[in-house]
Amino acid sequence: MLESPIFRALADPTRRAVFERLSRQEMNVSELKSGFGVSQPAISQHLTALKNAGLVCERREGRYIYYRSDPQGLAPLADWVQRHRELWPERIEKLKRVLKELEP
Amino acid sequence: MLESPIFRALADPTRRAVFERLSRQEMNVSELKSGFGVSQPAISQHLTALKNAGLVCERREGRYIYYRSDPQGLAPLADWVQRHRELWPERIEKLKRVLKELEP
DNA sequence: CCGTAATATAAGTCGATGCTTATGTGTTCG
DNA sequence: CGAACACATAAGCATCGACTTATATTACGG
Numbered sequence: 001m002l003e004s005p006i007f008r009a010l011a012d013p014t015r016r017a018v019f020e021r022l023s024r025q026e027m028n029v030s031e032l033k034s035g036f037g038v039s040q041p042a043i044s045q046h047l048t049a050l051k052n053a054g055l056v057c058e059r060r061e062g063r064y065i066y067y068r069s070d071p072q073g074l075a076p077l078a079d080w081v082q083r084h085r086e087l088w089p090e091r092i093e094k095l096k097r098v099l100k101e102l103e104p
Numbered sequence: 105m106l107e108s109p110i111f112r113a114l115a116d117p118t119r120r121a122v123f124e125r126l127s128r129q130e131m132n133v134s135e136l137k138s139g140f141g142v143s144q145p146a147i148s149q150h151l152t153a154l155k156n157a158g159l160v161c162e163r164r165e166g167r168y169i170y171y172r173s174d175p176q177g178l179a180p181l182a183d184w185v186q187r188h189r190e191l192w193p194e195r196i197e198k199l200k201r202v203l204k205e206l207e208p
Numbered sequence: 209c210c211g212t213a214a215t216a217t218a219a220g221t222c223g224a225t226g227c228t229t230a231t232g233t234g235t236t237c238g
Numbered sequence: 239c240g241a242a243c244a245c246a247t248a249a250g251c252a253t254c255g256a257c258t259t260a261t262a263t264t265a266c267g268g
Contacts, residue, residue: 004117011115012226013108023191029245042227044246063235063244071192074185081182087127088175116256133215146257148216167214167265 003076009053010077014038015046019069022056026068107180113157114181118142119150123173126160130172 010016014036021027021035033043047067050056055073059066114120122136137147151171154160159177163170 001117001120004120007111007115007120011111013105014226016105016108016111020188023188024195026195030243038226039228040245041229041247045226048246065245068195069188069191071189074189078185078189081178081185084124084127084173085175085178085182087173091128091130091172118256134213142256143258144215145217145259149256152216169215 003080005049005053006055006073006077009049009055012046014042015049018043018046019050019055022050022067023069026059026066028061028064028066030064032067107184109153109157110159110177110181113153113159116150118146119153122147122150123154123159126154126171127173130163130170132165132168132170134168136171 010019017036018032021032029040029043029047032047033040036043047056047058051058053073054076055070056067057070059068114123118140121140125131125136125139133144133147133151136151137144140147151160151162155162157177158180159174160171161174163172
């Protein structure tokens with residue numbers, strides 16, 4: 001599934017918090033580390049997972065690497081949610097048809 | 105976080121497939137089991153996780169328990185996605201302000 | 209009633225995963 | 239150059255989580 005790595009990336013609370021911070025402001029790894037009670041490698045590993053899911057992208061500036069959330073990243077997730085919310089009216093119609101057959 | 109169990113519930117491919125089937129049609133556990141290569145307890149455990157995440161609800165009918173997706177269940181997820189997509193224009197504005205200060 | 213069917217729960221196993229420390233890679237600066 | 243810094247990668251470890259089999263619970267049917 002296309003959206004599988006996205007769901008998996010966002011399932012971890014720490015990683016989701018990293019993404020949320022990067023949605024508000026571009027940041028390098030050191031800035032990102034402050035505020036989370038985990039090591040720098042842990043942050044880097046989370047960033048790799050988010051990058052593989054297409055949720056963040058990076059920009060090198062000398063020794064620093066600045067991360068930011070990818071605006072397109074949430075599109076597959078938004079589409080998935082939209083598709084499944086659209087199914088509801090169809091389900092209601094199906095129920096109505098079934099009920100109509102039951103009570104003539 | 106409120107949406108944590110939702111993300112975690114949808115992170116597993118099998119469980120997400122269960123939810124997707126239940127979005128299209130109400131089904132009991134035995135019907136649900138056919139089509140997945142896992143045991144009945146595995147299905148029940150997935151259903152428990154989905155129920156705890158508020159994604160499905162149940163209706164007992166004799167020995168059978170029919171599950172269906174809860175229409176309100178995806179609302180927190182949709183809201184979360186919406187909130188984070190809304191952040192993008194703000195980020196662009198912030199960038200513009202920064203750029204304006206840099207090049208007078 | 210009693211056997212069976214539908215589902216849930218318990219207990220155990222094993223791979224996935226999130227963390228750590230240690231080390232590697234690339235960049236700046238004295 | 240080389241020391242220090244920013245970050246990535248490697249390796250190990252401990253917990254989590256998805257699955258299994260076994261058993262309990264509830265409901266139906268003969």
